[in-house]
Amino acid sequence: MRFLPTDEQRAFTRSLHTMLRAARPPAAARAWAAGDPAPGRAAWTGLAEAGVFALAVPENHGGLGPLPAELALAFVELGRHAVPGPVVETVAVAALLTALGDPAPAERLLPGIAAGEVMATLRLPGTGPYALDADAATSVLVVDAAPAVPGPGSPGDGGSGSGSGSGSGSDVKGHADASEGAHGGDHARDRNGTGTGTGKGTGDASRPGPKAARPPTLRIAPGHGPVRASADPVRRLSVPQGGGEVLAAGPGVAAAAATAVDWARLATAAQALGTGLALLDRTVEHVGRRAQFGVPIGSFQAVKHRLADTLIALEFARPLVLGAAVSMTRTDIAAAKVAAGEAAYGAARAALQLHGAIGYTEELDLALWLRKARPLRDAWGTPAQCRAAVLRP
Amino acid sequence: MDLTHTADEDAFRAEARAWLRAHVPHPPPPSLETAEGFAAHRAWEAELHSGRWSVVAWPEQYGGRGADVFHWLVFEEEYYAAGAPGRVSQNGIGLLAPTLFDHGTQEQRARILPPMASGEVVWAQAWSEPEAGSDLASLRSRGVRTAGGWLLSGQKTWSSRAAFADRAFGLFRTAPDEDRPHRGLTYLMFDLKAPGVTVRPIRRLDGKPAFAELFLDEVFVPDEDVIGEPGQGWRIAMSTTGNERGLMLRSPGRYLAAARRLVGLWRATADPSDTALRDRVADAVIGARAYQLFTCAGASRVAAGSAIGAESSLNKVFWSEYDIALHETALDLLGAEGEPADGRDGWSEGYVFSLAGPIYAGTNEIQRDIIAERLLGLPKGRR
Numbered sequence: 175m176r177f178l179p180t181d182e183q184r185a186f187t188r189s190l191h192t193m194l195r196a197a198r199p200p201a202a203a204r205a206w207a208a209g210d211p212a213p214g215r216a217a218w219t220g221l222a223e224a225g226v227f228a229l230a231v232p233e234n235h236g237g238l239g240p241l242p243a244e245l246a247l248a249f250v251e252l253g254r255h256a257v258p259g260p261v262v263e264t265v266a267v268a269a270l271l272t273a274l275g276d277p278a279p280a281e282r283l284l285p286g287i288a289a290g291e292v293m294a295t296l297r298l299p300g301t302g303p304y305a306l307d308a309d310a311a312t313s314v315l316v317v318d319a320a321p322a323v324p325g326p327g328s329p330g331d332g333g334s335g336s337g338s339g340s341g342s343g344s345d346v347k348g349h350a351d352a353s354e355g356a357h358g359g360d361h362a363r364d365r366n367g368t369g370t371g372t373g374k375g376t377g378d379a380s381r382p383g384p385k386a387a388r389p390p391t392l393r394i395a396p397g398h399g400p401v402r403a404s405a406d407p408v409r410r411l412s413v414p415q416g417g418g419e420v421l422a423a424g425p426g427v428a429a430a431a432a433t434a435v436d437w438a439r440l441a442t443a444a445q446a447l448g449t450g451l452a453l454l455d456r457t458v459e460h461v462g463r464r465a466q467f468g469v470p471i472g473s474f475q476a477v478k479h480r481l482a483d484t485l486i487a488l489e490f491a492r493p494l495v496l497g498a499a500v501s502m503t504r505t506d507i508a509a510a511k512v513a514a515g516e517a518a519y520g521a522a523r524a525a526l527q528l529h530g531a532i533g534y535t536e537e538l539d540l541a542l543w544l545r546k547a548r549p550l551r552d553a554w555g556t557p558a559q560c561r562a563a564v565l566r567p
Numbered sequence: 568m569d570l571t572h573t574a575d576e577d578a579f580r581a582e583a584r585a586w587l588r589a590h591v592p593h594p595p596p597p598s599l600e601t602a603e604g605f606a607a608h609r610a611w612e613a614e615l616h617s618g619r620w621s622v623v624a625w626p627e628q629y630g631g632r633g634a635d636v637f638h639w640l641v642f643e644e645e646y647y648a649a650g651a652p653g654r655v656s657q658n659g660i661g662l663l664a665p666t667l668f669d670h671g672t673q674e675q676r677a678r679i680l681p682p683m684a685s686g687e688v689v690w691a692q693a694w695s696e697p698e699a700g701s702d703l704a705s706l707r708s709r710g711v712r713t714a715g716g717w718l719l720s721g722q723k724t725w726s727s728r729a730a731f732a733d734r735a736f737g738l739f740r741t742a743p744d745e746d747r748p749h750r751g752l753t754y755l756m757f758d759l760k761a762p763g764v765t766v767r768p769i770r771r772l773d774g775k776p777a778f779a780e781l782f783l784d785e786v787f788v789p790d791e792d793v794i795g796e797p798g799q800g801w802r803i804a805m806s807t808t809g810n811e812r813g814l815m816l817r818s819p820g821r822y823l824a825a826a827r828r829l830v831g832l833w834r835a836t837a838d839p840s841d842t843a844l845r846d847r848v849a850d851a852v853i854g855a856r857a858y859q860l861f862t863c864a865g866a867s868r869v870a871a872g873s874a875i876g877a878e879s880s881l882n883k884v885f886w887s888e889y890d891i892a893l894h895e896t897a898l899d900l901l902g903a904e905g906e907p908a909d910g911r912d913g914w915s916e917g918y919v920f921s922l923a924g925p926i927y928a929g930t931n932e933i934q935r936d937i938i939a940e941r942l943l944g945l946p947k948g949r950r
């Protein structure tokens with residue numbers, strides 16, 4: 175056992191850190207939030223050149239991977255530097271296509287992901303109606319738990335083809351735990367049934383219940399609905415349109431989607447950890463500089479102890495994230511997601527409180543990390559969903 | 568980055584498991600914090616020693632197996648998974664022995680370690696005083712030079728199991744005129760049955776007479792029982808609190824086993840629709856795994872040659888708060904069955920003990936100060 179990053183891994187994260195500092199992601203993130211993805215795309219190309227996306231892509235499709243440990247280390251840096259864009263989602267798409275094992279869709283997208291030419295986003299059943307950054311992405315992938323009423327020729331262009339938010343939104347809600355279905359068997363099927371019963375039912379009322387067991391599909395959405403600002407404006411949300419080309423169908427899609435959730439959770443956990451570490455660093459710096467009552471506020475014990483607790487949470491989340499990347503078990507990944515998400519959110523609360531009013535402004539770059547912590551805590555598996563996954567036998 | 572065990576570690580695990588299965592007493596002996604329990608636990612130390620399992624990390628010449636830290640972690644996992652008794656010698660093994668390895672003489676190690684390994688001599692820690700708790704350096708018990716040794720006088724308190732133990736180790740002020748409180752302290756060992764020592768047991772919150780106050784009146788200690796140089800006691804004491812102890816005071820095996828028992832209890836008793844309780848059970852599993860992996864990373868750093876230092880304060884706060892939360896969850900699962908003090912599977916007893924975790928071994932407030940100042944580099948405040 176040597177549960178420490180190797181010299182090579184350390185050198186990789188160091189070079190990523192240097193590269194990202196030079197790329198000034200805060201400026202790119204602000205432009206991204208304002209609807210200008212150009213600087214973010216430039217940063218994306220830099221990441222691809224550093225090999226970050228190739229870590230999620232197998233060698234036979236032009237990648238270097240799959241190398242989840244290196245990927246987790248890289249995502250800590252992405253979080254630390256507040257890199258904008260669907261970085262997690264692109265990795266999840268790579269994992270999905272790899273797990274699917276179907277050469278045609280894999281060869282179509284994976285080499286582009288590794289090279290940084292494909293910026294992909296993804297919506298899976300059970301994770302809400304929105305896809306992240308679909309407006310900037312080159313490929314918007316959607317897994318439908320069970321397709322809407324199949325039209326002639328294409329099973330994908332049925333009732334939710336309007337692309338209006340509510341149509342596909344309720345579609346997803348109706349199958350609120352389909353991604354968990356692949357994890358949890360009949361447990362999830364029960365909740366699935368409940369979901370259908372209590373859902374909004376827009377255009378769904380006549381649909382067969384999930385017990386009719388239609389095969390899930392993977393498709394490329396032809397577009398997306400209007401962009402809605404998230405509480406973190408750097409995360410741009412929209413509902414993928416229905417229809418579009420179907421890449422795969424069948425039970426293999428559900429299993430691959432479950433694998434995609436694992437990778438998404440791992441990458442999000444790592445990104446959250448980096449976000450929390452950045453928040454802590456900046457806050458330590460601030461409380462050492464800011465003086466009140468004639469002394470640095472960092473000399474007050476209430477301030478010290480809050481930051482000590484923040485460090486404890488982050489330092490115990492770190493080995494969970496790296497351990498999950500080594501073991502890649504579903505339980506470890508869910509545990510890492512809970513711990514890193516909660517630690518980063520706790521760091522955000524402490525950072526805001528200890529900055530005072532200056533922290534409550536958009537001007538300070540701190541806002542970029544502050545606003546990301548909460549959505550990352552919940553993305554690809556809320557703490558409650560992940561805690562349930564930890565106990566699933 | 569790697570979490571695999573070597574073939575040798577796996578073989579070691581199998582050997583430990585087999586031995587423990589054959590020897591762990593069922594039902595468990597009475598609490599080691601009582602007179603009868605103490606005797607039973609001393610006998611258990613002797614049995615462990617006969618299998619060479621009492622001090623696996625020590626060199627063979629002192630009764631150990633020369634096991635490295637990874638083997639030690641494996642042993643601890645097996646030990647707690649087997650439901651083996653608490654370790655009555657833990658303050659000697661965990662605190663005095665590392666001090667002797669680092670600062671003692673060859674003669675002291677040869678004389679003191681083998682009977683510690685066999686449970687023949689059980690050690691108590693005599694650091695705290697009525698006026699010196701968190702501010703340990705303000706301690707006032709003194710040692711006065713005499714022919715061939717020192718005469719110790721003063722009062723120590725909260726000394727765990729000193730009512731039953733044989734000997735004690737502690738800090739004494741031997742140079743009262745130094746300008747700073749932590750200068751002029753000397754690390755000494757003394758006999759609890761020596762003339763001039765009065766031991767008064769104190770009942771703890773759990774009702775057990777497991778602490779003691781020690782009154783010392785010109786107790787003679789020969790020079791051979793001074794550890795390190797006179798006047799260097801503070802530096803010597805601190806070097807072992809922040810070092811191995813951070814890693815070894817509470818092993819992950821203990822919490823992995825407890826979390827497993829908690830999950831078992833939850834599956835057997837809980838209402839599955841109570842997701843609030845479920846989340847707390849999940850947190851116990853997550854925390855035990857986090858502690859295990861954190862320790863693996865620390866052990867890997869130690870194996871690679873670095874020291875642990877102030878990081879051990881992260882550890883202390885984490886396990887002590889974790890332990891309380893785990894036991895609270897168990898009691899909530901047990902409901903009315905959680906109230907009797909001798910309640911099911913020791914959960915109630917464990918709960919009351921867990922409450923002391925944030926106080927002993929340096930309070931969590933002091934640990935947070937250390938974390939803030941030494942790990943985060945925040946400015947020193949008034950203390």
Ligand SMILES: Cc1cc2nc3c(=O)[nH]c(=O)nc-3n(C[C@H](O)[C@H](O)[C@H](O)COP(=O)(O)OP(=O)(O)OC[C@H]3O[C@@H](n4cnc5c(N)ncnc54)[C@H](O)[C@@H]3O)c2cc1C
Pocket residue numbers: 691692693694695696699700701702724725726727728923926927928929930931932933950
């Ligand atoms: C179960 C148990 C076993 C023990 N076993 C032993 C033993 O075997 N040998 C031994 O020598 N001692 C032992 N102790 C004593 C232990 O080491 C002390 O209790 C501990 O050092 C705290 O000292 P105190 O109790 O005097 O509390 P105090 O120091 O009086 O502290 C009281 C409270 O004030 C807080 N406080 C104090 N100073 C500060 C500060 N600067 N900033 C913020 N908060 C502060 C503390 O954190 C605590 O919350 C044991 C204690 C317990 C509970």
